[in-house]
Amino acid sequence: MKMSVIGTGYLGATHAGAMAELGHEVLGVDVDENKVALLASGQVPFFEPGLPELLSKHVTSGALRFTTSVQEATAFADLHFVCVGTPQRSGSNAADLTYVNDAFRSLLQHVRPGAVVVGKSTVPVGTAGALAVDVRAAGAQLVWNPEFLREGFAVEDTLRPDRLVMGAEDDAALTTLQQAYAPILAAGTPLVITDFATAELVKVAANSFLATKISFINAMAEICETTGADVTQLATAIGHDDRIGPKFLRAGLGFGGGCLPKDIRAFMARAEELGVDQAVSFLKNIDDINLRRRARTVDLALEMCAGSFAGRRVAVLGAAFKPDSDDIRDSPALDVADAIQRGGAAVHVYDPQAMGNAKNVHPTLAYSSSALEACDGADAVLHLTEWREFRELRPADLAAVVRQRNILDGRSILDAATWRDAGWQFRALGRP
């Protein structure tokens, strides 16, 4: 089938590559000329494992092309996926729908009658119903098909999702979308067909649940910190109950990124507009718990620096909001790094992939070209993003370069005994 993908960021570029992999002819459209030029040459403007190989394979074969022209897309295809961003609106918790509205407006100016438009962006409930009026007026049909991919596993998640959700009012449009996903559906992927509002809510409900699970164990970490209990053992023990399960129960610095924080805030803002804010008022606590972990990390770093950051050097290992990504949107690591720098310390950051993005957005932090260099002369080492290479750091190697053997594990992944045996003062969130 021929199709276009409008908005080729983390979601859209991956979706475009995956659709080409399924055997389709795909035209990616973005307003960012530099991004389009890079993608058109088979390169990926961000770090996502497996995506460069996938894109260059299909750009080379000609199955995948990129353009800045929506008109080219409407002339090329009658199936269009809208994957543009929905960031948090500045000065508000609500989602900024400017990009979605702009993308639909320009698409609908040129779309051919009978076309199917598929919304994949995460939007407040009610958005699809309103957009569907304009889509129908243009002679096309809308399907809402939320995306659940995880950065770091985006290619795998797109080609082998754990479910597909389609919200629609028109059977023919649904059939078209199912044809596009035919190989995925043939592999037995569960399909939930529903209305627009449910499809939109599935996405924010899923993210709210995941955020709640993370903040739940982090709330337990707060209790552990005042009682001397160990949250990692607590998590292991409750995770054995298969009604609870062990996943997403690792206490630490909490969640960040371009999805979870803004999605739960946008959900609260939308619920307030609808007069049902009480139903999701707990999400405010979830957000607060999450942000308190960042403050607690700064406090622990301060303790390690004997109560003052002045004249201290702090190494921050990690800048991306999670490993296997270069995404620094609402990154807990960089938030902590900024706060410590404001406190007066010299903060040296290293991340295996996110240095470019971090330098652009946080230019006043110091950056090092390796973990060891960041730790050179450090009074405290903070492990804030759980990259594999940080897990493999050896206490003796770091001990040879730091000024003080202080390490804070913000991700509950390092082995406390190994570090303590090597003479380090080892601290972690929620652990004695």
Ligand code: NAD
């Ligand atoms: P992103 O910022 O990486 O990409 C958005 C892209 O849209 C950018 O390249 C931008 O230039 C482009 N764009 C903006 N306006 C446009 C227009 N009018 N026409 C064409 N292109 C336009 O964002 P993202 O992370 O890919 O997220 C996109 C959407 O997907 C969001 O709603 C997000 O919540 C949702 N989502 C993201 C993920 C994820 O892990 N990143 C997962 C699931 C859902």
